[in-house]
Amino acid sequence: MKKSILEVAKVIRSKNCSPFELTLDIIFRDQKDYAAVKNDNQINAKRIADLYNVPLSQIHKVIYFDPACAVKICMARPVPSGSPGDSDVYGAQQHAPLLALSIDV
């Protein structure tokens, strides 16, 4: 069954994990939904690269974290935090494309 990520996640957020890297977290409400996503690797580097329309090489890591039923993505910031041309010093408002994700549970 296909569900919108908004139906199954309680947290969807972005933040800098360094001045040069952005980290995205999706925390699932239900362990079963998380397991279904993890088992089929439904949230993966290619999918995120396509969502953000960036080369695959800009997606550095995708990590499934069982203790929190969460998936974490690390990707390059377009511009280092606070450098001229930056649009989001903290990187806290870059998560919106994730809201378009749908998953199979």
Next chain:
Amino acid sequence: MSHKEFKILSPTAILGYGFPVSSFMRGINQQPDVIAVDAGSVDPGPFYLGHGKSFTDRTGVKRDLQYILKEAIPRGIPVIIGSAGGSGAEPHLQWCRQIVEELAAEENLIFKMGLIAADIQKDLICQAIGAGKVHPLMGIDPLTEQTVAGSSHIVAQMGIEPFIEAIRQNCQVILAGRAYDPAPFAALPVSRGYSPALALHLGKILECAAIAAEPGSGADCVLGILKDDCFILQALSDERRFTRESVAAHSLYEKSDPYCLPGPGGSLDLGRVVFEDIGSGQVRVSGTEFIPANPYTVKLEGARCCGYRTITLAGVRDPIMIQNIDAILTEVRRRTDQLLEKQQISGRLTTHIYGKNGVMGPLEPVRTSSAHEIGILIEAVSDTQPQADTICSIMRSTLLHYGYPGRIATAGNLAFPFSPSDIQTAPVYEFSIYHLMEIKPDDILKLFPVRTVQVQGARL
């Protein structure tokens, strides 16, 4: 060796963010062995490190310190502050020290204070570069001597060792420059024989105060109780509780990897960590391991001035202009560049368009926006302020008056909220150094020397 419990009171996530007095006093009444606070971060960007200013408000910092010192000093509870002044370089450390000394005079508090600087000398870093001992972290180029010379402030994150030395010298208050976030929390218990892995992991959570609780807050106090084989987290407010989920989720926050947390001297391995609800809104955590690193590395942070900035903020309400904004801005840019070239002025011009892609810039997936108004932020950066002023003013006036094809509102294209429309911001900085430097453990106390002062209370 078995110990009794060791209690760490964490009043707030960043010194200056505040906390409810009731939570703080509840923590004090538990007779903590130490009060520790993280006072800084690189989150707010490079300006504060580069320019030597605190990103935290002086009134807020003084208010927090007043409560902390007034309760801690008479009770003999040590107070340990890391990354003082927000960025932890010398001006930030002195700024925080002044506040502490002001409070000591006002409240007649007498104590021995340790000051630990985190500034690293440029020639030392250049030597390390030459010896191949400096390595870039993700996203930055290898470090050059030129970059080191051009950086205004360079600090390294100290681990627990300098704090332990200050404790050994009987300092009751310790103000440190840039420090590894958990170090102020972990130093005292580790010096008494508690597990470094558990102490550092506890410190990682406590440095965020109640952010790891439910509902989370950076402005509320929490208590960490360290035992031989685990630690316990306890909220100090009735409206918050720790849960297994909230603590586990915190391992994700602001980190690139929830399983492995690197720091000076080694990494925390969370692969076998167990989070357990133990009732009363408390969580027990166990299973953390510490993997020592060889060589010992410290993280260097530095910023350099890369120009001066002038901005204009203006709104657009005309739907024809909004619909054609991309083409309009392209033509306005072309004319601006032409005029600037004639005046031989160069710099960097960025237009942020709120209502279209101001927040996400190149990452914005939405291509067509149906906003009825947009905000345009013109940002001009150049080598001198006068040049930045000129670039901004030429772009602004060209955009204001440009007669784009199909225009019917011919009196002016922009709505300025302010007079003057053009605003000089502070000098612009960028992070120039974000590297690991190998050091010898024997050199740690030379790199981060402890100075002590006797604070005398009220002047008579």
